[in-house]
Amino acid sequence: MSDLYIPKLVRIEDVVEEAPDVKSFRLVFQDEELRDSFKFETGQFGLYSAFGYGESTFCIASSPTQKGFIQCTFRASGRVTNALSALSIGDTMGFRGPYGNSFPVEEWKGKNMVFIAGGIGLPPVRSVIRYALDRREDFGDITIVYGSKSVADLVYKNELAHWDERADINCIQTVDPGGETEDWKGKVGFVPTVLEEAAPSADNTIAIICGPPIMIKFCLSALDKLGFNDEQVYTTLENKMKCGVGKCGRCNVGDIYVCKEGPVYSAAEVKKMYDDF
Amino acid sequence: MEEQLRKEARRLLTEGEVAVVIGYGWNSRKTRVTPVFITNPDDADKLVFNALCVNNLSIYLTRKYKDIKALGKPAIVAKGCDIKNIVICVSEGQVARDNVYIIGMSCTGVVYKQELWQGELTDNIMPTKCHNCEVRNPHVTDIVIGDKVDFTPPEEPTGMVFDKIREFDRKTPKERWDFWIDHFNRCIKCYACRQACSLCYCERCITDKNQPQWIETSAHERGNLAWNLIRAQHLTGRCTECGECERACPANIPLNLVNSKQALIVKESFGYKSGFDMEEHPPMIVYKPEDKDDFIK
Amino acid sequence: MILSKEKLGALVEQVKISGALFAAPAVDGGQVVMKSVNVADEISFDYVITANSAKEYLFPQTETIAVVEIEKNKVKLSAVEPDAPETVLFGVRPCDAAAFASLRSVFTWDFIDESYTKREDKSIVLSVACTKGDEGCFCTSVGLKPDTTDGSDLQLKETTDGGSFVVEALTDKGKEFVKKFSDVFDDGSADTKAIFTPDEIPGGVDIEKIKERLADPAHYADPVWPELARKCFGCGACTFSCPTCHCFDITDEGDVFSTERKKNWDACQIDNFTLHASGHNPRDTQTKRWRNRFMCKFHIYPKKFTTKGCVGCGRCVRVCPVRLDITEVMAEFSK
Numbered sequence: 009m010s011d012l013y014i015p016k017l018v019r020i021e022d023v024v025e026e027a028p029d030v031k032s033f034r035l036v037f038q039d040e041e042l043r044d045s046f047k048f049e050t051g052q053f054g055l056y057s058a059f060g061y062g063e064s065t066f067c068i069a070s071s072p073t074q075k076g077f078i079q080c081t082f083r084a085s086g087r088v089t090n091a092l093s094a095l096s097i098g099d100t101m102g103f104r105g106p107y108g109n110s111f112p113v114e115e116w117k118g119k120n121m122v123f124i125a126g127g128i129g130l131p132p133v134r135s136v137i138r139y140a141l142d143r144r145e146d147f148g149d150i151t152i153v154y155g156s157k158s159v160a161d162l163v164y165k166n167e168l169a170h171w172d173e174r175a176d177i178n179c180i181q182t183v184d185p186g187g188e189t190e191d192w193k194g195k196v197g198f199v200p201t202v203l204e205e206a207a208p209s210a211d212n213t214i215a216i217i218c219g220p221p222i223m224i225k226f227c228l229s230a231l232d233k234l235g236f237n238d239e240q241v242y243t244t245l246e247n248k249m250k251c252g253v254g255k256c257g258r259c260n261v262g263d264i265y266v267c268k269e270g271p272v273y274s275a276a277e278v279k280k281m282y283d284d285f
Numbered sequence: 286m287e288e289q290l291r292k293e294a295r296r297l298l299t300e301g302e303v304a305v306v307i308g309y310g311w312n313s314r315k316t317r318v319t320p321v322f323i324t325n326p327d328d329a330d331k332l333v334f335n336a337l338c339v340n341n342l343s344i345y346l347t348r349k350y351k352d353i354k355a356l357g358k359p360a361i362v363a364k365g366c367d368i369k370n371i372v373i374c375v376s377e378g379q380v381a382r383d384n385v386y387i388i389g390m391s392c393t394g395v396v397y398k399q400e401l402w403q404g405e406l407t408d409n410i411m412p413t414k415c416h417n418c419e420v421r422n423p424h425v426t427d428i429v430i431g432d433k434v435d436f437t438p439p440e441e442p443t444g445m446v447f448d449k450i451r452e453f454d455r456k457t458p459k460e461r462w463d464f465w466i467d468h469f470n471r472c473i474k475c476y477a478c479r480q481a482c483s484l485c486y487c488e489r490c491i492t493d494k495n496q497p498q499w500i501e502t503s504a505h506e507r508g509n510l511a512w513n514l515i516r517a518q519h520l521t522g523r524c525t526e527c528g529e530c531e532r533a534c535p536a537n538i539p540l541n542l543v544n545s546k547q548a549l550i551v552k553e554s555f556g557y558k559s560g561f562d563m564e565e566h567p568p569m570i571v572y573k574p575e576d577k578d579d580f581i582k
Numbered sequence: 583m584i585l586s587k588e589k590l591g592a593l594v595e596q597v598k599i600s601g602a603l604f605a606a607p608a609v610d611g612g613q614v615v616m617k618s619v620n621v622a623d624e625i626s627f628d629y630v631i632t633a634n635s636a637k638e639y640l641f642p643q644t645e646t647i648a649v650v651e652i653e654k655n656k657v658k659l660s661a662v663e664p665d666a667p668e669t670v671l672f673g674v675r676p677c678d679a680a681a682f683a684s685l686r687s688v689f690t691w692d693f694i695d696e697s698y699t700k701r702e703d704k705s706i707v708l709s710v711a712c713t714k715g716d717e718g719c720f721c722t723s724v725g726l727k728p729d730t731t732d733g734s735d736l737q738l739k740e741t742t743d744g745g746s747f748v749v750e751a752l753t754d755k756g757k758e759f760v761k762k763f764s765d766v767f768d769d770g771s772a773d774t775k776a777i778f779t780p781d782e783i784p785g786g787v788d789i790e791k792i793k794e795r796l797a798d799p800a801h802y803a804d805p806v807w808p809e810l811a812r813k814c815f816g817c818g819a820c821t822f823s824c825p826t827c828h829c830f831d832i833t834d835e836g837d838v839f840s841t842e843r844k845k846n847w848d849a850c851q852i853d854n855f856t857l858h859a860s861g862h863n864p865r866d867t868q869t870k871r872w873r874n875r876f877m878c879k880f881h882i883y884p885k886k887f888t889t890k891g892c893v894g895c896g897r898c899v900r901v902c903p904v905r906l907d908i909t910e911v912m913a914e915f916s917k
């Protein structure tokens with residue numbers, strides 16, 4: 009492939025302002041053939057180009073069960089993401105991927121699922137949530153614990169409302185103390201605490217965590233208390249990436265190239281890694 | 286001299302006056318000196334001082350070095366020329382004078398690059414700065430180690446860099462331009478020049494700023510020129526001509542030439558020499574009503 | 583087979599006529615570097631090792647990978663074919679030649695980076711065995727030697743009289759090269775100068791022991807790390823001059839109407855290499871960055887890519903402004 013680093017052109021079909029500085033794009037390949045042939049799995053990521061500015065890495069937030077488009081959600085925090093954020097419906101940007109490994113969702117058939125996310129950590133988890141909801145009969149109980157700093161910072165507000173309504177999902181939303189509004193109906197408290205209170209059973213259950221490192225750390229010990237072992241817990245690592253294909257040498261954690269062997273790891277695997285976070 | 290240095294280091298560490306002594310020590314083959322960080326008084330004997338001690342250790346006082354900062358208050362083994370950089374860092378609020386103990390070294394000159402050392406310090410392996418040195422007896426110190434050195438710098442600056450400058454002044458702008466383009470072309474944008482410089486202490490260098498991208502990061506003619514010009518500008522009137530950037534440059538670009546020419550201009554225009562006065566700020570960062578305006582044409 | 587230095591002129595000329603690039607050691611900016619030459623007179627023979635490695639001929643410092651033209655909402659994206667001329671790399675030291683296998687291993691595991699492979703496929707390596715060296719050289723400590731043939735298509739050894747080279751064709755490519763330019767190569771043999779032997783590293787080096795120690799993640803917490811590495815000031819000179827360093831950045835240059843996507847060298851020694859957009863930096867001190875370099879050379883390369891991360895060329899030792907000598911760290915981790 010001499011076009012290893014060459015993105016495919018995609019058109020922005022829809023823009024959703026999720027939270028301050030956070031946007032979601034629905035992207036459609038310009039090349040019609042690609043629209044049908046493009047395949048990916050939950051947990052994989054891509055590199056998104058704002059031409060004239062460069063590329064930025066984030067996960068694909070839609071689910072493989074949703075066809076014809078991909079969705080991504082990002083926070084405008086650097087040169088590229090700021091430039092992306094300035095684009096609007098109809099504009100063209102670049103995408104290459106999918107890269108990386110994925111959540112072993114096939115292996116999880118018949119299991120209960122606990123999804124834990126903080127802030128902008130929901131998008132990667134959301135891909136799996138959508139997948140599980142689209143194949144609802146394949147899974148047991150579904151618990152979602154999602155929190156952010158404030159009510160405004162919650163992403164996917166519409167979807168959250170929808171998950172809230174569904175009887176077959178236990179969706180718990182929380183905001184950090186001080187982040188609540190007057191009409192806030194969810195919980196107030198940090199995700200790890202709320203998770204411990206919710207106390208999902210560890211029996212035949214898989215937990216997926218994504219969020220800031222400190223939240224992950226405390227959620228891991230909360231899950232530990234709830235009886236989860238490290239093989240039952242998964243997370244996705246976010247490292248600085250430039251190539252996505254194991255060449256540029258910057259995503260490594262010790263000898264692991266996150267772009268190739270990751271970004272999805274079980275907690276057991278993470279604990280064995282070099283301290284390079 | 287080394288005995289005196291070690292004794293002082295031992296005293297400072299034993300009495301807890303400082304937590305670390307930043308100095309020079311031998312490499313394992315005893316052929317080159319390298320920076321050492323002495324925290325244990327028993328290791329004070331590792332300190333050396335000789336004509337190979339070309340590094341300007343003041344770089345380790347800047348905020349880039351979190352793990353050195355974490356050790357606690359430093360003492361630093363410094364030649365007069367190195368002290369000039371400390372002076373600038375103090376005057377620019379980067380280092381508090383009370384937070385560093387300066388062990389000033391009487392100095393008779395060093396080699397330009399350690400590789401040139403053949404057992405004897407001769408004029409032609411000494412950098413230009415040593416030929417014109419006004420601070421062989423260090424000027425801002427907490428203690429001076431070594432005997433007083435008798436040396437008066439020449440009236441007219443001498444040495445390779447100044448010879449080159451004089452030769453340059455006679456050239457046409459086109460010739461000068463070609464010379465620099467030719468040299469900057471070799472730049473590989475490694476930023477070793479910046480990393481070696483204790484006055485390039487910015488948390489985020491302009492070349493790392495990308496909103497907007499001021500300097501293109503590719504190593505091509507345009508990007509290289511932009512980088513080298515901007516770095517030179519940021520050092521106008523501040524650079525002490527310590528020569529660390531040129532020494533660090535893997536592409537052998539004559540950076541001292543740029544810096545010394547600028548220093549000459551600043552001296553002529555403002556009567557300012559950098560690195561001597563902790564109270565005075567370099568002229569490019571202050572405004573004075575009597576500043577010349579003859580550059581506006 | 584013999585290649586006399588007098589006939590080098592003819593070789594350069596014929597190579598150039600064939601349309602290929604001829605790169606060889608030559609003086610530039612006061613040092614001997616690998617450089618494209620037009621006539622044999624430019625070639626230097628008096629050098630220990632070129633200041634740069636030959637890698638920039640296969641993996642250039644800066645390379646345009648795509649051009650993007652933007653007009654209103656129309657984006658025209660064109661991939662740029664890598665510029666991969668036929669290249670003769672003459673006078674490469676054996677350590678540098680051995681490093682190509684390392685670069686190749688990174689650029690071809692799973693995904694293939696064709697800008698590298700195309701260039702490598704189109705170049706031919708004429709190494710010259712070392713008859714002199716300096717304190718920086720330590721190929722023998724990493725399992726190579728000053729006349730290693732790994733990565734060379736032809737290896738040249740200087741004759742005792744210094745006027746010629748004894749040539750050995752090692753690969754099919756090398757044999758074809760000799761056939762193609764047969765009139766410059768003469769039959770025969772001659773005595774060659776003694777091969778240089780690098781000094782032992784003080785304290786001794788045991789590569790297996792180093793690998794074993796690095797394989798245990800616990801060494802990250804070893805207090806010896808700051809002791810060894812905190813003096814590094816992150817200039818990146820070691821990584822840029824290293825023949826096996828492969829790291830790069832992808833960046834856009836231009837304006838919102840017309841932009842070039844570039845692939846530029848980058849290095850793990852530089853402070854913002856791993857800086858996340860959130861401001862978090864997993865390698866926030868120079869000690870950690872240097873530790874990564876050592877890991878890369880003696881753990882990641884051998885383990886992940888099963889090639890050498892370090893070929894013992896010694897450039898990083900020579901070029902380091904603070905004399906952070908990788909061999910001292912190797913000796914420490916051989917304990």
Ligand code: SF4
Nearest residue numbers: 365366392394415418
């Ligand atoms: S410039 Fe002066 S103080 Fe500095 S090394 Fe030379 S002689 Fe010593």
Ligand code: SF4
Nearest residue numbers: 472473475476478534
């Ligand atoms: S040290 Fe030399 S090669 Fe490196 S960026 Fe500075 S001028 Fe360029």
Ligand code: SF4
Nearest residue numbers: 824892893895896898
């Ligand atoms: S690590 Fe140093 S000695 Fe080893 S190959 Fe790289 S530059 Fe050469």
Ligand code: SF4
Nearest residue numbers: 827828829849850878
């Ligand atoms: S990670 Fe560092 S040492 Fe390894 S190849 Fe990249 S720049 Fe070189």
Ligand code: SF4
Nearest residue numbers: 814815817818820902
């Ligand atoms: S050359 Fe020396 S100072 Fe520069 S990054 Fe490498 S080890 Fe650090």
Ligand code: FES
Nearest residue numbers: 252256257259267
């Ligand atoms: S992102 Fe380039 S190697 Fe992983």
